[in-house]
Amino acid sequence: MADLNLKSHRLEFKSALYLESGRILEPFEIVYETYGKLNEHKSNAVLVCHALSGSHHAAGKHEGDRKPGWWDGLIGPGKAIDTDRFFVICTNTIGSCFGSTGPTSPMFPRMEPYRLKFPVVTIKDMVKAQRLLLDRLGIEQLHGVIGGSMGGMQALHFAVDFPGLARHNIALAATHATSPWVVAFNKISIEAIINDPAFEGGQYDIEAIKEAGLKGGGVGRMAGHIGFLSPESMMRKFGRDYVAQDGLFDLFGKFQVERYLEYNGYNFPKWFDPLTLIYIAKAINIYDLSRGHDCLESALKRVSTPLHLFGFKRDLLFLPEEMESIAHAMAAIGKESLCHYHLVESDYGHDAFLVEIDRFSDTIADILRKDFDG
């Protein structure tokens, strides 16, 4: 087995990215990582798309890292997305805060951060930008595109917006149009951020927040953590255990689950920019695969290569029924042979696509290997 061959890249685009809103992003940059090697015919590329707080760092470790990339269990030599066979690309989506152009990037020509002058970007825009990157890399066809949650939305958009670009379109724990339930969770994050006086209407010191955090952003993230889990997985993880030194009748004494939420909540704004959170939440909120088409079925009519849909049984953010309804729509237009719906047995909750990889990795491996002769 070869090693992971992790490489980091940055590409500048001098041309404009025309956004769904009618606005443009010009110039713009995309940072991305690659794993494995591109073959001679450039036919072995697999594009991996990240979720809300994810980044282009999907696998392996950089020097000094404690933890590997967010889908390290799935990507690597001999793993389901096998870097001995495939050349894996993961970009940071535009609008995010890990290096690709987003709200904290310098705005041409004054080179001050965009902040609230950044245009609203959509999942469709994120996919369009990735398509431009593939063009620059000379990759005309992908062997596969895959992602979970917001990454799954991107995989679905690839299938509809660029039919046939990927031989396999694999979407996990996503939907075809964001439900009000998810919008409600995002609402808590957005309101908690903008209410925090330290947000300063978006004019906060971007570097200082990385040290100090932003309490509102922390509270919003706590809501996120509820959405990522399920009642069952929270019970397994924390039970009703109390923090040992706290008294049960102390008003602010804590359960373990509260300590977990505090820790993960309040640290979040230190590594994920709050303005960016508002933009990414907006992109998720207004995501609708059928926008610009008469209906979902008419959008799906464009799909020309297999669509693989994974729903997770106790995902309370993106219900498995929502993924299944895409399969029903495909069947309704006579494309059932192009669509494969998998229900993953799990009571972990939404984050199962990140945490319980062994429950679906063999299926992913089979999908990617079947008609690959690279």
Place this chain on the structure above:
Amino acid sequence: MADLNLKSHRLEFKSALYLESGRILEPFEIVYETYGKLNEHKSNAVLVCHALSGSHHAAGKHEGDRKPGWWDGLIGPGKAIDTDRFFVICTNTIGSCFGSTGPTSPMFPRMEPYRLKFPVVTIKDMVKAQRLLLDRLGIEQLHGVIGGSMGGMQALHFAVDFPGLARHNIALAATHATSPWVVAFNKISIEAIINDPAFEGGQYDIEAIKEAGLKGGGVGRMAGHIGFLSPESMMRKFGRDYVAQDGLFDLFGKFQVERYLEYNGYNFPKWFDPLTLIYIAKAINIYDLSRGHDCLESALKRVSTPLHLFGFKRDLLFLPEEMESIAHAMAAIGKESLCHYHLVESDYGHDAFLVEIDRFSDTIADILRKDFDG
């Protein structure tokens, strides 16, 4: 049919209420409402217990009210809790903010509000206080005690702490011990409140907040509203409708569900005191029916009159499985004949016990009428 005979009352207790924490409340007051008439033998009383943000105003309207009490669909002449037969009592729990002694009440002897000096009260304490009220009213036995959510926890405590006091103990949408999932939702409320600078460490102007609200309390309540509903009921209620005048690509343009959350969230602290919310959330968080007993089964051994448990199918806060587990525990100690578990078909979510009354009111009516000869 007689009319509702709604009456408001206030009772002062000069004696101490000994709390589970070891602290005392002295003096204390209980406000309550009654509906119907107490019969000669004082044998027709039904005690109704309210939930987190509920009050003693359970049925009917006071002059000028737009909306009736919170369980008006269930309580009244000819209704399931039939005020033509029963004398219905609903108290405001101690620790709440609608007139019974709580964190905003004057603290003897200086008569300034308790605020954070108020002792932690528990569900057991709330029940104990109600028991003292019944004593004062000369009611030795209740025909029934009933409540949903935190009210259901109270009904369960009545069955365990005062066996036989009620001929029927009816708990809806509750549990025997609060899950980390619920603690997590409450955590958002608590953190959002205490982070708000206008909370002033609990020293805010209590009357001014009723006008101005408290943004943090509003954000916390938004999390509450997620917990009260389900993905399905949110979809039915709001769909993906956008507020008409907002542009889809405006960063702060709103979906209908967002407008709903803003309205109900930010209004909440105007009618429900934020300090009180912290105390009531605490009481719910540390609720455990088996505290002071070896285990749940040993607590339930005390139950001597029928326990009627109602779980709601898509209640995501208090899972129907949690209610069912109480029935399993009753069976394990040979008390299955005293326990009746009902699964209510509903996908509304937790608030079904308030909103979808017609799905369970006939069953409640049957329970209360069966062996009532008053």
